[in-house]
Amino acid sequence: MSFSITDPSPRLTVDIVIFCLRKGELQTLLVKRGIEPFRDCWALPGGFVLYNESPDAAAQRELAEEAGIMHVYLEQLYTFGAPERDPRGHVVTVAYYALIPSADIYLQAGSDAIDAAWHNVQAPPPLAFDHAHILQYAVQRLRYKLEYTAAGFHLLPDEFTLSELQTAYEIVLNEKLDKRNFRRKLAESGVLVSTDRYRGGSEGRPALLYRYREDADPEVKARRLFP
Amino acid sequence: MSFSITDPSPRLTVDIVIFCLRKGELQTLLVKRGIEPFRDCWALPGGFVLYNESPDAAAQRELAEEAGIMHVYLEQLYTFGAPERDPRGHVVTVAYYALIPSADIYLQAGSDAIDAAWHNVQAPPPLAFDHAHILQYAVQRLRYKLEYTAAGFHLLPDEFTLSELQTAYEIVLNEKLDKRNFRRKLAESGVLVSTDRYRGGSEGRPALLYRYREDADPEVKARRLFP
DNA sequence: ACAAAAGTGTTGAGAGTACACCCATGC
DNA sequence: GCATGGGTGTACTCTCAACACTTTTGT
Structure with a gap:
């Protein structure tokens, strides 16, 4: 899944910070990438937005595909689009965060993820792309949300x-x-x-x-x- | 400027709600569209995000091109991407709002705008696409921003x-x-x-x-x- | 001197914060 | 009966909100 550097328009993805309380910690679901770039590196679950699919729908689809999660609280976070954030070319991503109850967890290794696991948001492993930044931003937003x-x-x-x-x-x-x-x-x-x-x-x-x-x-x- | 309905990925635009205080009102800059669809209809200034251009940079470029405005307060608002929001095909737009001091106003009719004018945000004319919704959302966000x-x-x-x-x-x-x-x-x-x-x-x-x-x-x- | 806008403190009400004990159950 | 977590009320502090008069300038 690569695309030409001469594409006239950036490509569009969604990435989702899935929050869950586990073992007395705030954790997030990360997937281990099975493809380059960042092969074997942890990343937020996500994927391309299909044509005639809204970013919201894409996020819901990725939630279902990569984690078997449906009907959860999902909110748009921010759109990140620096040209250099993906070495393959210009990819703009609409970031979301989801809140899921501790019970609804069904891990599924999806197409381009070879593994998936929960990680403490305070000490995540090195993340692909700008996902560490997105995760940090999501934690801050979640705190604001709960405060207000x-x-x-x-x-x-x-x-x-x-x-x-x-x-x-x-x-x-x-x-x-x-x-x-x-x-x-x-x-x-x-x-x-x-x-x-x-x-x-x-x-x-x-x-x-x-x-x-x-x-x-x-x-x-x-x-x-x-x- | 049209594109095929079989495009594999949605196209990406920015739209900007430019706020300014004029005549004791909160006003926003609207452009009159010179092309279909919505020819002769008012719309928010904006345009396509170029390849290797971040949405932030695209918004700044559109601000400069369509209104001659530089170095103003600019903040990302939300990303709207319902497939049916543009009759030409699937276009996802990253909406921004800008705050400009009353002095910095230089109206310029750009490439696909045949006219530009300030309008009271309380009683805007009919707007193209989902721009009325975006405008309303921006006003609400500006109020929150000033309250907090x-x-x-x-x-x-x-x-x-x-x-x-x-x-x-x-x-x-x-x-x-x-x-x-x-x-x-x-x-x-x-x-x-x-x-x-x-x-x-x-x-x-x-x-x-x-x-x-x-x-x-x-x-x-x-x-x-x-x- | 008067019109017009700038500038300045105090008080009462309500919300926020800190704090300690009794209650119901399982073992 | 005791250990464990569940459940409850009050006093103090501080922030918020309402309110009116004096000051400086131009005419």
Whole structure:
């Protein structure tokens, strides 16, 4: 898959930073490239945008193809297009980030990836192209997103406890939060609804399970919702 | 300038929402298209991204070519790429917005524009493609930007009075601000520095001129800096 | 002296922050 | 009964928002 240096227009790809909470860390799915350039180097999952396919659709397709992931939170991040970012020629990429609940993980080695694995976003391996920069940018955006809105649910299963949600925020923001203040803010925002079920099984008192209110305003425009 | 429907990859353009304060309104520069489709329809200035040209560079080039504007505040907005947005075929566009001081205006009819004019962003004429949507999105982003950061200077000349700056914010945010609160916030943010010059000429007491501190942190990340 | 715009502090309300104990369950 | 995590309320601080008068200039 190469193309001429005399192409009249840059080619277009999507790259996706897939965030997931695993082992108490914020991790991202990386694929090991099976082709040049950067063979055997880790990279963000992604691929070319097909003709008559929107970048959003391309991102969703790559999510499904490379990781078997469907129906997750997906948001456009930024478009990176420096001519020298791909040694094969000028390739502009629309970067996305996705939030997936810890349960939805099905690793699949796709066509041009020989391996796929989760990596801590704090200490990723060397990455192909400008993907290290994209990853760093995505982490920053995710933090902003959680500071200003109530979108952390998407990193958890449908039903979750408030402690699990708080832990999710603490991992992403990399800072300890106050339990009572966290719960008050959350209650005031009105984006959660409690179920009548409890999570037992572990030690201690069982915790009430909550779920996201589908009819809630997704953009809770409070000032810094969770510091 | 047409291309085959069998092109393997979407084509790439940039479109720019150029904001300027004129006649007490927030206005944007629109060009009247001289070619099909949407001949004689107003559109955002923009054009194709050349091979080995970054979208940022393409946006700067279009700013220079279509409006003679250089060295202004320019920020990427979002990438729009629905296959049906251009009847000629699949064209993905990276949208930008620019803030220009009222002085820097040199209208130039470019190659495929037969006319160019400023229009109030609140009541634009019918626009080609999805440009009405892009414009609306840009206005929203500009408002967020001014609410959370101190970037309103870029709509004013190098030296300006605090009243002029407040008026700029009031026009963009479409809401009246309190003079003392506005000035206090501004002083606390530390992004301005006073000159020793005054603006006289008009009626009333002359106003001290300020300028933007080049060494200031451009992203004043306060909570809602200017409500 | 008066019209017109510039400039300047204080107070009350609300949000943010810090903080400690009782509760329900499993072993 | 004890260890473990779940769940709850209050006091203080600080930021935000509302508000009116004096100053400087031109006519």
